[in-house]
Amino acid sequence: MIVLVLSVILVLVLGGCACVWWAARGGPRWARAVAVVTLAAAELVSAASRTGRKSGSGSDADSDD
Template identity: 65%
Template structure:
């Protein structure tokens, strides 16, 4: 379990480093990794937002 969490942390930090490096004009592979990292973050954001809305609907809460 610890190895899995450590691997996820390394991937997240590496992705963030690539995003910053790509902003400064890094090589092509860095821009690809940065694009994948940003897309994954956006997908997680949308999934969390969708889940939150479905929980509010099922519990009778209003937005």
């Protein structure tokens, strides 16, 4: 079951990347819309990753003192 879920996520990511590439080259309106959603999701994941690293590195720095 987990393999199926991960496969679907992989297909969605690859499709989103293809739409970003296509939209950058003047693709149809729906591809541009998918590209915007893909880039927004990437920004959210990036922001969440940065927040996680900040809190993790802060606790490591406190424990070294």
